[in-house]
Amino acid sequence: xxxxxxxxxxxxxxxxxxxxxxxxxxxxxxxxxxxxxxxxxxxxxxxxxxxxxxxxxxxxxxxxxxxxxxxxxxxxxxxxxxxxxxxxxxxxxxxxxxxxxxxxxxxxxxxxxxxxxxxxxxxxxxxxxxxxxxxxxxxxxxxxxxxxxxxxxxxxxxxxxxxxxxxxxxxxxxxxxxxxxxxxxxxxxxx
Amino acid sequence: xxxxxxxxxxxxxxxxxxxxxxxxxxxxxxxxxxxxxxxxxxxxxxxxxxxxxxxxxxxxxxxxxxxxxxxxxxxxxxxxxxxxxxxxxxxxxxxxxxxxxxxxxxxxxxxxxxxxxxxxxxxxxxxxxxxxxxxxxxxxxxxxxxxxxxxxxxxxxxxxxxxxxxxxxxxxxxxxxx
Numbered sequence: 001x002x003x004x005x006x007x008x009x010x011x012x013x014x015x016x017x018x019x020x021x022x023x024x025x026x027x028x029x030x031x032x033x034x035x036x037x038x039x040x041x042x043x044x045x046x047x048x049x050x051x052x053x054x055x056x057x058x059x060x061x062x063x064x065x066x067x068x069x070x071x072x073x074x075x076x077x078x079x080x081x082x083x084x085x086x087x088x089x090x091x092x093x094x095x096x097x098x099x100x101x102x103x104x105x106x107x108x109x110x111x112x113x114x115x116x117x118x119x120x121x122x123x124x125x126x127x128x129x130x131x132x133x134x135x136x137x138x139x140x141x142x143x144x145x146x147x148x149x150x151x152x153x154x155x156x157x158x159x160x161x162x163x164x165x166x167x168x169x170x171x172x173x174x175x176x177x178x179x180x181x182x183x184x185x186x187x188x189x190x191x
Numbered sequence: 192x193x194x195x196x197x198x199x200x201x202x203x204x205x206x207x208x209x210x211x212x213x214x215x216x217x218x219x220x221x222x223x224x225x226x227x228x229x230x231x232x233x234x235x236x237x238x239x240x241x242x243x244x245x246x247x248x249x250x251x252x253x254x255x256x257x258x259x260x261x262x263x264x265x266x267x268x269x270x271x272x273x274x275x276x277x278x279x280x281x282x283x284x285x286x287x288x289x290x291x292x293x294x295x296x297x298x299x300x301x302x303x304x305x306x307x308x309x310x311x312x313x314x315x316x317x318x319x320x321x322x323x324x325x326x327x328x329x330x331x332x333x334x335x336x337x338x339x340x341x342x343x344x345x346x347x348x349x350x351x352x353x354x355x356x357x358x359x360x361x362x363x364x365x366x367x368x369x
């Protein structure tokens with residue numbers, strides 16, 4: 001990330017000199033900081049609002065209810081880990097929290113599931129089910145894309161949440177593509 | 192009976208009211224829970240604020256110098272052929288690498304193109320339907336003590352690519368040219 005940042009700054013200065021956007025670029029160097037504060041005020045307030053609402057949902061038992069609902073599907077996707085109560089429990093809570101957008105709760109449960117699965121399979125190489133768990137986590141199914149909606153609201157969207165169906169379809173499709181790719185690569189990739 | 196679009200616009204209010212009422216029925220101390228969740232979110236925001244500031248400065252400089260346009264122009268034939276708005280190019284490149292970077296770039300695209308434009312909507316859908324792939328892979332395999340991640344990264348990038356394509360497709364399909 002550091003390299004990317006340095007590269008962006010240096011290339012901007014060179015580009016400014018060559019494309020004659022000198023004054024604009026100089027002014028732009030001082031625009032990012034107010035923009036960041038602006039983000040914190042407008043979007044940050046909304047992110048806090050949804051963070052509060054999500055915590056109420058979590059304490060109301062929504063994560064557990066969803067975990068119960070997902071258990072059979074996950075047990076079918078992870079037949080080996082499903083034989084271990086601890087791994088399956090952590091995994092269902094991880095996926096449920098992710099779906100509800102509870103990143104803070106999802107990561108510790110996901111890590112617990114990953115450690116347990118690595119211990120069950122042994123060795124320093126990822127087995128098929130651990131790869132699948134990580135791929136599902138990188139693809140993220142999200143029911144309430146609160147950050148994206150907050151960014152839209154802060155920039156004057158008429159209906160910040162009208163992207164919901166598009167986000168559901170896209171994230172479900174990307175998880176499906178991830179599972180499919182993992183299942184295909186599992187056969188050809190050397191151990 | 193109100194029109195459907197009007198009902199959808201009530202969603203944030205209804206979601207908050209429903210959450211609060213259901214939590215109360217389940218015996219949750221909703222004010223305390225809300226305060227805890229909002230505080231966690233604030234702590235997260237303050238945590239990423241310095242990175243956000245650094246990245247937003249870089250994005251503003253890239254945009255003003257013309258470098259961002261050059262990059263967009265470079266990728267635009269490929270993206271246009273796939274039906275993806277070219278303005279989302281920086282988001283596609285940054286999304287798997289950095290969560291705060293993606294947030295900064297998506298905010299920049301939404302502000303520049305307009306929240307209800309096709310590019311702005313596509314950027315929001317992309318941000319909502321994908322994750323910081325490399326970070327997730329590093330955290331999970333690191334915590335599990337696994338050294339060889341095998342095909343996890345290529346498979347995860349397939350998922351990201353599908354997510355980007357579908358974001359553009361669904362945004363165009365559900366909202367037209369915008």
